[in-house]
Each structure stands twice: as structure tokens, then as C-alpha cells.
Amino acid sequence: MLRVAVVGSGPSGCYTAQSLVQQDPDVCVDVLDRLPCPYGLVRYGVAPDHEKIKSLQGSLRTVLEHERVRFLGGVRVGGPGGLPVERLRELYHAVVYCMGAATDRRLGIPGEELPGSWSATDFVAWYSAHPDAADAGFLRGVRSAVVIGVGNVAVDVTRMLVRGAAELRPTDIPQAALDTLTASGITDVRMVGRRGPSQARFTTKELRELGGLPGTEVTVDPADLALDPADPGALPTVQRRNLEVLRGWAGLPSADAARRIVLRFFLRPVEVLADGGRVGAVRFERTAPDGHGGVTGTGRFEDVPAQVVLRSVGYRGVPLDGLPFDSATGTVPNAAGRVVREGVPSPGEYVAGWIKRGPTGVIGTNRPCAKETVAALLADAPALLVKRVPADPVVALRAAGVEPVPWAGWLAIERAEAELGARLGRSVVKLADWDALLTAARSA
Ligand SMILES: Cc1cc2nc3c(=O)[nH]c(=O)nc-3n(C[C@H](O)[C@H](O)[C@H](O)COP(=O)(O)OP(=O)(O)OC[C@H]3O[C@@H](n4cnc5c(N)ncnc54)[C@H](O)[C@@H]3O)c2cc1C
């Protein structure tokens, strides 16, 4: 019987497990996650008000409840106190690393570290109740915000900044984040792209949603649209539709709304400026299209006032001790999913998802990605089966001082979240700290 460990229970981990059990009637898969909760960014990234996408957890759940798949939560692989990669390799015929891209890309500009300048990664983790997230007082005294970047995460955080209580209360957002967001005095959010509207990375459905937010007006500077050199007829569908939506918002008369989202383009961040020891504004250099999809600086600058800056310029993979890592791409070098060590594919070690491809793509993109990896693993299986592995790796994990949170522990967390919701007069409300999660898990 082939024994496979999958590290990470996000979409790529779950799709890897699914593909394995569908294609090999004898394989047994343990899905390890450092958190006691499964589903990766579907639980800790997808915005709480996107309940339909969140409901994909239901199909990932079916995978983790398969008779030959076992969820082992609370098992960190690598890092201080974590299970070393080398030890994990001894316990299984094959290991598939699916640990995503846990940190943020940096801007590398002065003032990036000022109080009030946060990565969207931190902000998302906070409103998603990630147990490592801190309540950093993100919105204290904030009237205007700058969001740097024009991808779908930038759209998520922009929308969350202006959402009201009526829209957030029915979601599973943790109570503290709900209270902070709905009590905030934010009136203005500026979402800023360094290139033009036709190069923005957001998708049309997500963009269009900004125009339907209650009590919020959306505008685009017509001058930014005029600068964009793209011929709409020659653009791919998403970019063409994005432009149509943006043109519909350009120069709209003021709707006298309580909150305003302004989309800006052709502005490259060069410095976060301080006011009284914290963020006061962002200095941008005006850019101009270079004719090849990029931009060049113009030497003209513009300061945009803000009390909070959310840097939404992409995620980044984190190296794992004992695994090769390409620091230029933030991924593990691989050939069709096989980890490549010193230029040679290493049988028994695989990757899937964001740590394989880099931090782009929607949930569904991880399915074919995982399939490709599983095809490589199953092709290697006859050779891998020669290795002797323990009958039950959990016994060895316990001997190494690791007590995994079983599926029943996760179900107990779900029950505790439903009970908390009932106590607060809401539906499900997420537990936001390690103590609460582990106490609930142990009650199983
Ligand atoms: C903020 C945000 C919102 C998004 N919203 C959407 C959306 O609405 N719709 C959509 O289709 N896509 C969305 N995406 C994209 C989607 O979430 C990703 O494509 C997908 O989650 C990537 O899957 P993954 O399994 O590679 O990584 P992840 O989902 O990040 O899963 C990685 C898992 O590995 C675990 N892990 C990490 N390190 C270790 C370790 N050392 N040991 C053990 N476990 C470890 C983590 O705890 C996590 O559970 C969003 C992405 C972000 C960042």
C-alpha cells in the first residue's frame, strides 16, 4: 500500500489527495496542516462576504472525509519545533508539499515599515481569524486609506474596508473584526495601480461588485483612462470588460454617498510618508505607458494622504528547511511537480499549488496543477514502494512529540464556532486564537 503525506490542506493539498485516491485504489493519504483547521486560503483568504466561494469548503470536506484520507491538523512541517522534512520523508513513501505562499511581497520603498502601513496579507489574516494574526489596530483613527495594487486581493480589501454591519454580520467574520470594521470612520479608499487600467489584474465580476456596495460611490479619473493606449478591440476579454466597467464609472457626478472608492492608475509608489510618527500619505511617481505593456517614470510626483496603507502587491512562498527553494520566484524548483534537487528530479518529493507555480490562480487552477503532480507521483510509485515505512506514521509522530488534531477535533471546532455564533445572535462566528481553537479541538 502506497502511503503519501500531503503537507497543507488548502485547495492544492485537497485536490492532490482527491486525485490520488481516485486514481490508485490502494493509496492511503495523510493530509497534514500546521493549523488545526483545514482548507488553507479558502478558510483564511477568501473574503467572508464571498459566501458562495467559501461554500467550496463543502467539496474539499468530502475529500478529507474519504475513507483513505486522514486529516492531521496542528502538525507543522519544518521550522522551529516543526517536524523536520527528513523525518517526514522516513514515514511515507512520498511527500507532496502544498504549503502555499504564506507571506507578502515587499515594495522595498522608504517608510514601508511605518505604523499604519500593512500588507494586505496581514489585514486579510486578521479579518479571516487566522490564529497567527494580530489585532494591529488597523483602522484606529483612519478616515482615508490607500490600497497599493490592482489585483483581486486589492479589490477584496477595498471592499471589506467599506462594507457595513448589515452585510458583514451574517458572515462568519470574527466578532472583533466585525466591530472594528463597522465602527471605522473610513470615508475614502484609493486603490492605486502602477500601470494602466488595461493592465490591471482584477477580474470583471470582482471589479463590478465594487459598484454595487451600499452607501458607496466608485469613481475613476477619466484622465487615467485617456492615458491608456490599449485598443479595446485587441484586448483579451477580461481586460476589455474591465475597461468597459471602469469607463462607466469615469467622471460620474458625486452621488453624495457616505463612502467613496477612487481607482487610480499610472502611479508608482516611491515612499510612504510619516505624519506624527505614523503613515500620513503615500508619495507616488506619475508613470507613462512605454508601449510594451510596462511604464516609465515621468519625474512628476503626487502625495496621496492616508492614515492607513494596505500593500496588496502579491503573496510569496516561504522556504522550508530541507527543501530546495528558488528565492527569485518564491517557489520550490520542480519538473511537472517532482522536486528538483541540484538539477535532478528527486523521486518521492513533489509539490503542487502556489508553492509549485507561484501565488497566482483561483481555487480551480489548483486542480489540474495537482493532477499533473499526482501523475508524476504515480508513475514513480513502483520504485517508491521498495522503501519500508512504518505501518502507522501517527505512532511515529507521537514519538516525535507531535499530537495531531484529528478530523473529530476539527468537527469540534466547527461546533464551537456554531455555538459562539448562537451566543452572539449571529450564525457561525470564527474562533480567532490558538487557545480557543485547541481547547475546542481537545473537547472532541
Ligand atoms: C486573500 C485571498 C483571497 C482569495 N480569494 C479567492 C476567491 O475568492 N476565489 C478563488 O477562486 N480564489 C481565491 N484566492 C486564490 C486561492 O485561495 C488560491 O488559489 C489557493 O488557496 C492556493 O492553494 P494552495 O493549496 O496552494 O495554498 P493555501 O490555500 O495557502 O494552502 C496552504 C496550506 O498549507 C498549510 N501550511 C503552510 N505551511 C505549512 C507547514 N510548514 N506545515 C504544515 N502545513 C503548512 C497552511 O496552513 C495552509 O492550510 C484567494 C487568494 C487570496 C490570497
Ligand SMILES: NC(=O)c1ccc[n+]([C@@H]2O[C@H](COP(=O)([O-])OP(=O)(O)OC[C@H]3O[C@@H](n4cnc5c(N)ncnc54)[C@H](OP(=O)(O)O)[C@@H]3O)[C@@H](O)[C@H]2O)c1
Ligand atoms: N475573487 C477571486 O477570484 C480572487 C480573490 C482574491 C485573489 N484571487 C487570486 O489570487 C491571486 C493573487 O492575487 P493578488 O491580488 O495577491 O496578486 P496579483 O493578481 O498578482 O496582483 C498584484 C498587484 O500588485 C501590483 N504590484 C506588484 N508589485 C508592485 C509594486 N512593486 N508596486 C506597485 N504595484 C505592484 C501588480 O501590478 P503589476 O501588474 O504592474 O505587476 C498587481 O496589480 C490572483 O490569481 C487572484 O486572481 C482571486
